[in-house]
């Protein structure tokens with residue numbers, strides 16, 4: 222397991238806002254190895270996107286302030302001059318986004334947008350670039366790929382556009398692909414196809430994937446390990462099997478309780494935990510989940526932030542009173 | 549594209565007919581009898597009646613309109629009440645001065661507005677952005693007559709670089725032409741440029757906030773590449789509209805500036821026509837201005853279709 226591609230240590234992101242400092246990401250750490258899929262799960266507003274935008278260097282500073290460490294193949298990214306960081310972005314580390322319509326430029330052809338990173342990083346031009354673009358579209362399962370290169374985004378369906386986004390992410394053979402809610406905007410069938418596609422490509426190319434979602438259901442199908450995020454912190458981290466079988470953090474338990482079980486009605490809202498996620502400007506002094514937690518003790522939980530502690534193996538939880546493994 | 553063009557030209561003709569009806573109606577409904585005014589103190593009922601008959605003013609309005617429209621379609625806009633010259637000829641005589649001034653002013657406007665607007669959007673929130681905003685605010689608020697007079701005082705009377713007024717044709721020497729056109733073009737162009745700057749800034753800012761910009765950055769493109777390859781191609785779409793609108797205004801003649809700089813453009817022709825109640829000239833001028841607007845509109849639509857693939861297919 223010494224194949225670490227990306228090591229994130231104590232990553233913190235704050236924003237200066239009119240209301241005060243927003244503590245959006247509050248010291249998250251993880252390592253991702255070659256060929257591995259790591260899922261980051263959490264409610265809307267928990268800081269998932271900001272966390273990965275920070276490690277891609279895509280947060281304008283100011284207003285953001287990013288601290289901590291992000292090592293890519295042992296090289297610290299956060300101190301990198303912009304120029305050198307740009308040579309990694311889109312090449313070694315690629316990112317795909319939630320809304321495939323908004324994420325593609327409406328006035329540029331698919332071919333233009335797909336070839337752009339190849340031109341930029343691999344100096345591929347003309348026929349060679351065209352061929353590679355065609356191959357990529359073919360790889361992600363787009364029929365008659367050659368003709369599609371001339372299309373504009375509005376001439377494709379949502380699922381097709383998301384496949385194009387993935388092809389764009391793969392353009393320069395990255396070893397890390399960050400997928401931020403890559404399937405959220407799609408219908409369930411297309412969603413399953415995309416998840417399956419990424420899994421297949423990953424095996425074939427050996428890249429690592431950071432899969433961000435608020436849908437625990439998707440996680441089960443794709444990830445090796447899961448980090449549960451809340452209030453800009455990781456609450457629990459475990460292998461997928463362990464997380465689903467023995468969730469140890471009250472928040473994870475609540476999340477799992479809110480996903481639909483086979484045979485039961487799908488809840489109207491995916492997250493049905495009472496109360497609201499914390500306001501990043503007014504973060505609780507103790508455990509961020511305390512205001513909504515059924516197990517909070519009203520003392521330590523309110524004034525001491527629980528640290529991530531190992532519960533055996535790679536399973537960890539940040540809670541003063543981790544739940545029993547069985548129940 | 550051809551079907552699109554044909555459709556748009558057809559719409560334009562319809563609009564032109566609509567405009568002509570309104571123009572015609574207005575001219576005949578506003579108080580003030582042009583023949584009476586023309587006669588002035590020499591008023592005599594018989595003369596008055598025969599003049600009206602000569603001009604066809606005794607016929608029913610609808611009939612007058614139809615014959616006027618028929619003439620307009622063949623390029624005959626009637627003759628001036630004042631001096632009997634053909635209106636078409638009066639307008640055509642003024643066109644070179646108007647078009648050259650409009651083009652020179654637009655050139656100056658774009659020369660200022662494009663870089664200023666783009667830079668202040670890309671560097672939004674910085675001192676540079678505020679400086680550009682302040683400058684364009686001043687440019688918009690300054691009255692054109694005041695700016696024109698100031699330029700004359702500075703560049704003409706004090707520094708003696710440029711003549712304070714007058715018009716020469718391009719054919720009579722490009723150097724003299726530039727010397728004469730520069731001050732009026734600057735007066736109009738800087739105001740126009742200030743307006744366009746704001747639109748450029750907001751169009752670029754709007755495009756910069758779109759998601760595809762993050763996608764482009766995620767590819768590793770530099771900020772300038774992102775702007776050039778992704779932001780501007782989207783920003784042009786709204787910018788073209790404003791530039792077209794500004795050009796429309798400029799081609800209609802800029803009255804105040806023409807008066808200050810003794811510039812023989814359409815603005816002054818129309819102004820004189822108003823003063824003299826020279827209805828046929830006024831009618832012709834307004835029709836011409838409407839025509840210019842519609843032509844530019846058509847041009848803008850064609851450019852739109854070039855810039856925006858979503859327009860092209862629908």
Ligand SMILES: Nc1ncnc2c1ncn2[C@@H]1O[C@H](COP(=O)(O)OP(=O)(O)OP(=O)(O)O)[C@@H](O)[C@H]1O
Pocket residue numbers: 236237238243245263264265266267268269270271272284402435501
């Ligand atoms: N530029 C900014 N300035 C201030 N606050 C910000 C900024 N960007 C994001 N935030 C705040 O950071 C928090 C986390 O945002 P983020 O987009 O990372 O959430 P998320 O977990 O990705 O949620 P979602 O599932 O909705 O995508 C939000 O409360 C948001 O208001």
Ligand code: SF4
Pocket residue numbers: 470471472508509510511512514515516517518522527539540541542543
């Ligand atoms: S630390 Fe306390 S409040 Fe936080 S999750 Fe654990 S029990 Fe609940």
Ligand SMILES: [Mg+2]
Pocket residue numbers: 269270271401402
């Ligand atoms: Mg997000």
